[in-house]
Amino acid sequence: MTGHGAKFERQKEEAVIALLSHRTIDEAANAIKIAPRTLLRWLQLPEFRAEYFKARREVVSQAIARLQQATGAASITILKLMTDPNVPASVKLRAAEGVFALALKGLEVEDIETRVSELERAAEEASKKR
Numbered sequence: 001m002t003g004h005g006a007k008f009e010r011q012k013e014e015a016v017i018a019l020l021s022h023r024t025i026d027e028a029a030n031a032i033k034i035a036p037r038t039l040l041r042w043l044q045l046p047e048f049r050a051e052y053f054k055a056r057r058e059v060v061s062q063a064i065a066r067l068q069q070a071t072g073a074a075s076i077t078i079l080k081l082m083t084d085p086n087v088p089a090s091v092k093l094r095a096a097e098g099v100f101a102l103a104l105k106g107l108e109v110e111d112i113e114t115r116v117s118e119l120e121r122a123a124e125e126a127s128k129k130r
Contacts, residue, residue, distance in 0.1 A: 012048055015039055016055050 011032065018028035019039075029036040042048045081087050081095040 012042065012051065015042060015048075016052050019052060020055055020059060 011034070014032045015028065015034070018031045019025070022028040022031055025039055025043075026036045029039040043052070078095045078098060082092050082099070084092075
């Protein structure tokens with residue numbers, strides 16, 4: 001796209017980046033040299049809002065992936081706290097509760113995945129019979 005439309009698309013991309021990297025709408029707007037009211041108006045546009053939310057999900061997804069990579073170190077830390085005789089009992093209890101909570105959450109997720117797979121398989125078989 002050329003002309004004004006291309007400039008507007010570029011400004012919208014810059015606005016999404018600014019929204020992700022600044023604390024307030026005012027700061028984001030100032031960073032890309034537009035009025036805060038303009039940015040607020042853009043946030044009311046469904047297509048702009050969708051792009052902004054898509055970008056936010058991507059940022060969160062990347063952050064979660066980084067945290068998932070650290071789960072090995074986190075589990076070692078918890079196990080050390082639980083077994084260290086010099087650690088206060090309250091800390092050991094909290095670590096143990098965390099282990100149980102995470103273990104139960106893992107089982108719940110596995111159960112849900114199994115149920116969803118069974119429902120998908122049943123739906124697929126039902127659609128084949130039609």
